[in-house]
Amino acid sequence: MPNPKKKHTRSRRDLRRSHNSVIEVPQLVECPNCKSMRLPHNVCPSCGFYKDHVVVAQKAAEKEEAK
Numbered sequence: 001m002p003n004p005k006k007k008h009t010r011s012r013r014d015l016r017r018s019h020n021s022v023i024e025v026p027q028l029v030e031c032p033n034c035k036s037m038r039l040p041h042n043v044c045p046s047c048g049f050y051k052d053h054v055v056v057a058q059k060a061a062e063k064e065e066a067k
Helices: 010-021 058-066
Strands: none
16 A cells, blocks of 8 residues: 655645535526525425426415414
């Protein structure tokens, strides 16, 4: 098994490690039905719409029962 011949500097070590800790913020789009923010290509969690039709009807029914 190979061993390092010389010590790597702190900056070189930290540059290598920095690429693993990048956290990306998810890109959000506006729902055309209820105008809330949602992930693209996913069902809207607030109204249940996807591509101009209702996919998940339970969310809308739960909202009406809560009122």
